[in-house]
Amino acid sequence: MSAQSNDTALMVNRDLSKLAPRFADSVKAAIDACNRLGLPAMVYEGYRSLELQALYYKRGRTVKPPMAPVTNAPTNLFSWHGYGLAVDVVHRDLFWKPPGGNAWFAQVAAVFAGHDCNWGGNWTHPDPPHFQWARCAPSPSDKIRDILQTQGLQGVWKALEAIA
Numbered sequence: 416m417s418a419q420s421n422d423t424a425l426m427v428n429r430d431l432s433k434l435a436p437r438f439a440d441s442v443k444a445a446i447d448a449c450n451r452l453g454l455p456a457m458v459y460e461g462y463r464s465l466e467l468q469a470l471y472y473k474r475g476r477t478v479k480p481p482m483a484p485v486t487n488a489p490t491n492l493f494s495w496h497g498y499g500l501a502v503d504v505v506h507r508d509l510f511w512k513p514p515g516g517n518a519w520f521a522q523v524a525a526v527f528a529g530h531d532c533n534w535g536g537n538w539t540h541p542d543p544p545h546f547q548w549a550r551c552a553p554s555p556s557d558k559i560r561d562i563l564q565t566q567g568l569q570g571v572w573k574a575l576e577a578i579a
């Protein structure tokens with residue numbers, strides 16, 4: 416891979432067009448609804464490339480920002496971010512430190528729940544900024560990785576009803 420494409424791959428990506436279409440529509444609608452309710456939420460990161468996931472993992476699992484660990488997954492095939500089926504949502508001004516802390520994320524999660532998105536804050540190891548398409552299992556399975564290999568991202572999106 417050339418240095419140029421590597422640089423692009425290593426940038427945090429918040430381009431919703433990289434997400435599965437139905438998931439992108441849900442995220443947009445949920446963010447708009449949050450904003451109308453006085454919750455200044457924004458997508459910090461959506462699709463995560465293999466290169467960026469590897470960097471996150473290698474760097475002691477921290478980046479600036481965020482200061483907190485961002486991933487337990489060594490490759491993007493073990494995180495729904497790598498499939499365009501997860502986003503991390505933060506406060507527009509205060510990022511990972513919204514007023515009220517987790518209670519703020521819980522309010523955002525209540526809105527996202529109405530738009531077919533599950534919340535990482537409910538996990539055994541909570542990840543409050545994380546939201547993923549409701550038809551996704553908590554983590555991508557071997558079967559999903561197999562579909563990716565044989566049918567590509569579109570195949571995964573179809574299997575999870577994330578594309579029309």
Ligand SMILES: [Zn+2]
Pocket residue numbers: 496501502503542544545546
């Ligand atoms: Zn996430």
